[in-house]
Amino acid sequence: MVSSKRRGVEVRHLFLLLLLLAVGEAGSGQVRYSVPEEAKHGTFVGRIAQDLGLELAELVPRLFRVASKGRRDLLEVNLQNGILFVNSRIDREELCGRSAECSIHLEVIVDRPLQVFHVEVEVKDINDNPPAFPVAVKTIRFHESRLLDSRFPLEGAFDADIGVNALLTYKLSSSEFFFLDIQTNDELSQSLSLVLRKSLDREETAEINLLLVATDGGKPELTGTVQLLIKVLDVNDNEPTFDQSVYKIQLLENVANGTLVIKLNSSDADEGSNSEIVYSFSSEVSPNIKTKFNIDPSSGEIRTKGQLDYEDVKFYEIQVIAYDNGNPSMSGHCKISVKLVDINDNSPEVSITSLSLPIREDAPLGTVIALITVADRDYGANGQVTCTLIPQDLFKLVSTFKNYYSLVLDSVLDRESVANYEVVVTARDGGSPSLSTMASVSVEVADVNDNAPAFAQPEYTVFVKENNPPGCHIFTVSARDADAQENALVTYSLVERRVGERALSSYVSVHAESGKVYALQPLDHEELELLQFQVSARDAGVPPLGSNVTLQVFVLDENDNAPALLPPGPGGGPSAVSQVVSRSVDAGHVVAKVRAVDADSGYNAWLSYELQPAAGGARSPFRVGLYTGEISTTRALDEADAPRQRLLVLVKDHGEPALTATATVLLSLEDSGQAPKASSRALSGAAEAEAVLVDVNVYLIIAICAVSSLLVLTLLLYTALRCSAPPSEGACGPGKPRLVCSSAVGSWSYSQERRQRVCSGEGLPKTDLMAFSPSLPQGPGSGDERQQLSESEQFEKQPE
Numbered sequence: 001m002v003s004s005k006r007r008g009v010e011v012r013h014l015f016l017l018l019l020l021l022a023v024g025e026a027g028s029g030q031v032r033y034s035v036p037e038e039a040k041h042g043t044f045v046g047r048i049a050q051d052l053g054l055e056l057a058e059l060v061p062r063l064f065r066v067a068s069k070g071r072r073d074l075l076e077v078n079l080q081n082g083i084l085f086v087n088s089r090i091d092r093e094e095l096c097g098r099s100a101e102c103s104i105h106l107e108v109i110v111d112r113p114l115q116v117f118h119v120e121v122e123v124k125d126i127n128d129n130p131p132a133f134p135v136a137v138k139t140i141r142f143h144e145s146r147l148l149d150s151r152f153p154l155e156g157a158f159d160a161d162i163g164v165n166a167l168l169t170y171k172l173s174s175s176e177f178f179f180l181d182i183q184t185n186d187e188l189s190q191s192l193s194l195v196l197r198k199s200l201d202r203e204e205t206a207e208i209n210l211l212l213v214a215t216d217g218g219k220p221e222l223t224g225t226v227q228l229l230i231k232v233l234d235v236n237d238n239e240p241t242f243d244q245s246v247y248k249i250q251l252l253e254n255v256a257n258g259t260l261v262i263k264l265n266s267s268d269a270d271e272g273s274n275s276e277i278v279y280s281f282s283s284e285v286s287p288n289i290k291t292k293f294n295i296d297p298s299s300g301e302i303r304t305k306g307q308l309d310y311e312d313v314k315f316y317e318i319q320v321i322a323y324d325n326g327n328p329s330m331s332g333h334c335k336i337s338v339k340l341v342d343i344n345d346n347s348p349e350v351s352i353t354s355l356s357l358p359i360r361e362d363a364p365l366g367t368v369i370a371l372i373t374v375a376d377r378d379y380g381a382n383g384q385v386t387c388t389l390i391p392q393d394l395f396k397l398v399s400t401f402k403n404y405y406s407l408v409l410d411s412v413l414d415r416e417s418v419a420n421y422e423v424v425v426t427a428r429d430g431g432s433p434s435l436s437t438m439a440s441v442s443v444e445v446a447d448v449n450d451n452a453p454a455f456a457q458p459e460y461t462v463f464v465k466e467n468n469p470p471g472c473h474i475f476t477v478s479a480r481d482a483d484a485q486e487n488a489l490v491t492y493s494l495v496e497r498r499v500g501e502r503a504l505s506s507y508v509s510v511h512a513e514s515g516k517v518y519a520l521q522p523l524d525h526e527e528l529e530l531l532q533f534q535v536s537a538r539d540a541g542v543p544p545l546g547s548n549v550t551l552q553v554f555v556l557d558e559n560d561n562a563p564a565l566l567p568p569g570p571g572g573g574p575s576a577v578s579q580v581v582s583r584s585v586d587a588g589h590v591v592a593k594v595r596a597v598d599a600d601s602g603y604n605a606w607l608s609y610e611l612q613p614a615a616g617g618a619r620s621p622f623r624v625g626l627y628t629g630e631i632s633t634t635r636a637l638d639e640a641d642a643p644r645q646r647l648l649v650l651v652k653d654h655g656e657p658a659l660t661a662t663a664t665v666l667l668s669l670e671d672s673g674q675a676p677k678a679s680s681r682a683l684s685g686a687a688e689a690e691a692v693l694v695d696v697n698v699y700l701i702i703a704i705c706a707v708s709s710l711l712v713l714t715l716l717l718y719t720a721l722r723c724s725a726p727p728s729e730g731a732c733g734p735g736k737p738r739l740v741c742s743s744a745v746g747s748w749s750y751s752q753e754r755r756q757r758v759c760s761g762e763g764l765p766k767t768d769l770m771a772f773s774p775s776l777p778q779g780p781g782s783g784d785e786r787q788q789l790s791e792s793e794q795f796e797k798q799p800e
Contacts, residue, residue, distance in 0.1 A: 030117075031119045033121045036126050037126055064079060090104075126161075139231060142230060144234060156214070157224045172210060207230065212226050249339070261293065270324065273324070281321075310343070315337070351374075357442075361415040371405075384429060388428070389426075413445050453480065453537035456478070464553055466526075469522070474518065477537070495535070525555045530552060536548050564597050579666070600655065645669065648665075
């Protein structure tokens, strides 16, 4: 009956629409067409050129064109035949939605003259949209305790079409528990409800599946369905249960943060919220467990939260509660036992306690130097530690207890070789891979006074010129002590001895700290040619150690002594020589002899004689031997010569500068008759003896020069071999020794017997060299004037 009423209303609306269209065409020339939606491309709509009264031939010249409001490509005009056709798909629901009227408005424009025509194309609905529910499956929950005739509203289907095509009817699949109730509010509005007709029992039927079908009024009919899934909700009468009451888990202690420990799976026989399980730790769980583990309330996954350490806690017991969301809520319980497995993650720890540092270098073997303690927090093989030592030749480890060692001395120490040892102790555990730790201790060797001061050589040779200023620095001794600190602090002192009648300290001194040797007084070569003494070097250790070095100080001669005239004979004065000479002597006759000595030695003691010219430039009939000092006649004497001759003889040494002395010779000339014959014979014998003396002196000088040269050469070679470097000279500037001998024919001056003294700190002065001239026969008349002639030369000799 509802459908017949709706068809009558539509017929009346269509009649009114045709009537209005006829009036519009009569008044304004508007053309109307209709076309069904979803018409295919090229579908004929109408002969628009003909209906507008336009000729086909004038469509192009008059620029026939169609404009539409909205989309232009839905309809198009063929200018060849003037037909309006469908150009693209037309969807009424897209154009107008659920509006009862849906039209496309076109404006046809032609020129020459300009004319505008309005064309309206109605789009007719077809049944192309089936009814559609909001969801394909609708879940409905009913408690098994719901009462009969309980209603559950349902949402109806929707049809995008209009009119008859949108009129819907509903049908529910058969069910003993539910039926469908439809109430119509107006022509297009209906209310659907699902009504309970039979009590539900979840234990018998937990779910009910129904199918609701909606059918529209189009031709052909289209349908839409929705599946109704009715779930019967149970009351909360079952608690969650675990498949095990105790779960045993083993974990490595080095697992990463967030590692899954276990996923719990409990079950609940109830449904809905009554079977939704939430997991949590028991309230009795310790705070330490909550810091190490975390549980997911929904999934039941337990994961590590912090870093696990076997050395801190080896075992965990976790109480877990699973409770449902029922009302009232019910719960189940289980326990998880987590056992940690040790891994080698801790390196050994080494602790060193020093006991005897620094250690004396004379420490006995076995002396305990340090105590070493090792520890490893791991267990089993991972915690077993072995120790090794570097170096192993001087020290060793002695185990005193488990993981306790003593570092002891195993070899003799010598601080002068190595003063500090870096001892490295390596502790290695038995894990795989093994871990090790190294610790070092610095073993300092304390000095012991076991080294005496040592000089570079056992003795030194020093040359010093005589007449040095007092306090003159003549040499520096230096001793090195291999020890350290006060044991290496060296002080110097003289080894006191007697030098002749005087103490050694009156000649020289040594500075206690610097080792500089000073001459306290001027040295005299004529008194002391060689000063030999020892200097002691002593350290400040306890007990002190010392050593001695020998210094040989050679005093070099300088020309500081002038020639000294000797008296001509017993009772004679040293200033003048008086002699009686016969006028009958021949030329070359020796009438007198000047004797002189020089306290110096060597070249400085080599004397020469010169006859000073007479006053007024008169030529003297006498001459003097250059090296002998003999005065002889140059010609035969005559009466014209003065009876008294006064001769001045200059005696000069060869030093630099040369020193001189003057001798006065007084000669008395007498006639030959006055002189006794014996005197003449004596004079003749004396002349012969003097000639023999001259020859002997020449050979003696040659021999002395050869021996002296050989001795000096030996001394220089010995000094060069003994001294790696020239000895330091003092402020006195000691010079080099010289050896001088005469190559001229003649003899050195007469000199008294001399013994050169070599003095050392070890004993009495020594005789170095003595030289005597040969004894000559005394001629007649010479008396005591003939004395033994001696020539001596001073040689510097280095004692062995």
